[in-house]
Amino acid sequence: MSTEAEIYKALGDPTRLEIVKRLSSKRSCAIGELCKDLGISRQGARKQLQILVNANIASLKCVGRETKVALDITSLQQAQRFIAQLEKEWESRLLALKNYVESDK
Template identity: 90%
Template sequence: MTTEAEIYKALGDPIRLEIVKRLSSKRSCAIGELCQDLGISRQGARKQLQILVNANIASLNSVGRETKVALDIKSLQQAQRFISQLEKVWENRLLALKDFVEVVR
């Protein structure tokens, strides 16, 4: 299982984040099409995609001579659950602070 740190590290690069955004609107996409206008070479795109694959955010599938890239939303859902838990913790802390301030007044 991929850790949240690995997921966020993979998403922390602007090019990889753009790749994920592009994949989110498509079922799967060829590497060349996906990485068009990113300002990186095909080899550079492959390296960025491999980082996403290692974090279980994307998968590569060979279809004939073409490699298709697909988004694996399970890791993104894991990251979302982690953020939601943090959000609840901070919401509870802020509510406790609000209650404390109202009592002190």
């Protein structure tokens, strides 16, 4: 399991976010194809992919001589839930403040 910070950190780089965007609209693609799209070296792309894999945002599967990359949405959902929780606390605090102000009328 990844921590929230790990997941956000993985998403917090333009190259990796671009990878995630591309994977979200593709079924899966090979590393070689991906690095051409990104305009960086294969090894550069591979390093970023490993970070996404470690954060459970992407998964790799060897198929013959290719390595297929696919998106894994579980961490993305975890990240989303975390923000939703923050917003919930924020809103309940605002509500408490509102009640306090109104009780003072």
